[in-house]
Amino acid sequence: MKLYSTNNTLSEVSFKDAVFNSMPQDKGLYMPYTIPRLDDEFINNIDKYTLPEIAFKVAQNLLGDSIPEADLKALIDEAINFPAPIVKLEDNVYVLELFHGPSLAFKDFGARFMSRVMSYFLEPGEKQLDVLVATSGDTGGAVALGFLGVPNTRVTILYPKGKVSGVQEQQLTTNGQNIRALEVDGTFDDCQALVKQAFVDDELNEKFRLTSANSINIARLVPQTFYYFNAYAQLLRQGIKKVVFSVPSGNFGNIGAGLLAWKMGLPVEKFIAATNANDTVPEFLKTGVYEPKPSVATLSNAMDVGNPSNWVRIADLFKNDTEALKELVVGFKYDDEETVKAINWVFDNYGYVVCPHTAIAWQALTDYKQDHAATDTAGVFLSTAHPCKFPDVFSEEVAAKIDVPEQVKELESKTKLAIAISKDFADFKGYLLGVD
Template identity: 80%
Template sequence: MNFYSTNNTAHQVEFKDAVFNSMPQDKGLYMPEHIPQLPYSFFNNLDQYTLPEIAFHVAKAMLDGAIPDEDLKAIVHDAINFLAPVVKLEEQVYVLELFHGPSLAFKDFGARFMSRIMSWFLEDGEKQLDVLVATSGDTGGAVALGFLGVPNTRVTILYPKGKVSDIQEQQLTTNGQNIRALEIDGTFDDCQALVKQAFTDKELNEKFRLTSANSINIARLIPQTFYYFNAYAQLLRQGKSKVVFSVPSGNFGNIGAGLLAWKMGLPVEHFIAATNANDTVPAFLKTGVYEPKPSVQTISNAMDVGNPSNWARIADMFKDDLSAVGKLIDGYSYNDEETQQAIQEVFDEYNYVVCPHTAIAWKALKAWQVQNTSEDVTGVFLSTAHPCKFPDVFTDEVAAAIKVPASVKELEGKEKQAVALGKDFEGFKEFLLENN
């Protein structure tokens, strides 16, 4: 399987090159030359498969021989060694819990799979791999833990100053070893712009072997499809075969993976793109005009993205008929006050605590169900992070109900290790060159 740039379909590379180069020089994103259709036998047996078995079948189809089956199976079983349960809250409302990995966020699927893919491809004596990653919150922690101690790799995480939660910052900045953190005086979009510019800078690319761990990397996107198939398998076991997914959306990699799963044959009825005040995509779905804008800070910080990178992939998947996106996806956006109300409503109704991102997905799902009444369509909203990562957004009553994992308690008292930088590229470039 070759992968092409969304800006130039003639520019094609093998999977290994797409993973290590991360982003083509033309600033597009890599996509598979064709999206494989999974066979009938896979779907016929889907409800009998475990999550790692599902992940192997999906990855095998997408990678198409780039990694031998037995090695790929070992990578999958090592990377996806935690659960992603679908939990029933009411008859037609389920939550897909994606926070049971090491960093307590859905990003663990992509980060752990990608780190092991890169490690498999790295050969003895090769130049050190420098992984650059911008984070609005959860990506950094997942990447840090995914790559911690991986030989011949060094990870540089850029995060916006004052715009991540305390626990998120601890996960980013207390690792040491081959992980280093840069506290950027700007927004996530500024961090993302610095990473993208680094990939097109000639001097940096001659000096370093650069790659990215952001969702712009195709090796991050592929494993995010796994939990859509797995969620559907769990619903099949409960006699439910029609599903709509409501997805908290920031950089649009998460819902992009869901659409990729749909393209591979997963019979999803509909998708809901749920955003905070950064509503570029919901606005497009309403008006037909795609107009990126500067991001604004919200309590659902991981979704504070005004110009989502992965929209290029979604547009590419529907390039033959972009209007079809509007038929498959509905967009909803909510402000901080509505988000906090949703957190309280979920707690009052189900005695269940959700993080602010998850609350937005629940609220969007409920709004969609009011407009689309159907007794046989099950709504699943994605819970993308453990609520303990956002203690400041909860009332005392809700906060008291949160069970804090032991891994979070272990972070307390660890020393922060971060370098403060501005948002100018020259300062970032100088740091990289001087700290080789």
């Protein structure tokens, strides 16, 4: 697998180099030179395969000879060892549950795969790998658990003070060992900017071997394609061949992975980009003008991103053909009041509890179906996190129906380990340089 920077199509790096370097020095993002289509026989018979088998086939198709077959299979069997079921709520309406991994969020797919890939590529005696990651909520916990105890790695997680839920904060600040947490007095965009600036700082790159665990790292994007193919496999088992995916979207890595799966041959009728008040992309899809803006805090905090990093990858997939992109992707946005209404409607009518991000994806699918009714097409909305992570969002009646997993209960007795810093790069750089 050879990759180029979205800012320089003449550059060429290996998958290993892209994983470790994370972001090119020209500040683009890595993309594969070729995206091979999976053969029709596999797609048409994908219902006969398990999730790990699908994941192996998809990864092998993308990565080529970057990792030998036997090693890749072993890596995937270890990383993707939890289910991702679709649950039928009514005719042609399904929820894809992506919260059955260790951190109870869809980020487990990317974080676990990436940590195993990095560990696989690390050679004995090599310089310690310093992994920097900005989180708006779920990424931090998934990366912390994915890398916890991985030899010769050290993870530094930056999260915005007061803008993640209590459970999310516990997941990313109570690990110790090789996991460090920085509480940034700012927004997620500020955290992301600090990480990106570190990658192009000569002094930091001279002293440390830096890489990212955010979705700017191509090793995060690849495994997120797995659950789209697996969802389609589950639909095929029910005789359904047409699908629309509604994706709660913040940094646009999740829907970016879905579009990558489509590029590889997954038959998708439409992607719905569902956002909260941070509506940079829905506005672009309406006006054709891409205008990043400062992020605002919402109940769906993991989507509080004003300048989505992965949008450049999506634009690159379509070679900046806006009209072709708009043929496949539509955008919807919702405020907090609409989010709460959606949570309550889903609970009252289905007896099902959705987190605020998932509620937005459901509402977008519902609104899309108002104008696009099709009896032979399934609408699948992605559930990106377990609702127990957002206890303050729900009414007492809804909260009472949430089964809190044991690993969350155990967090309550653990001590928060976090260092407070400002959003100034000098503060972040000083912290990194001052730690052995």
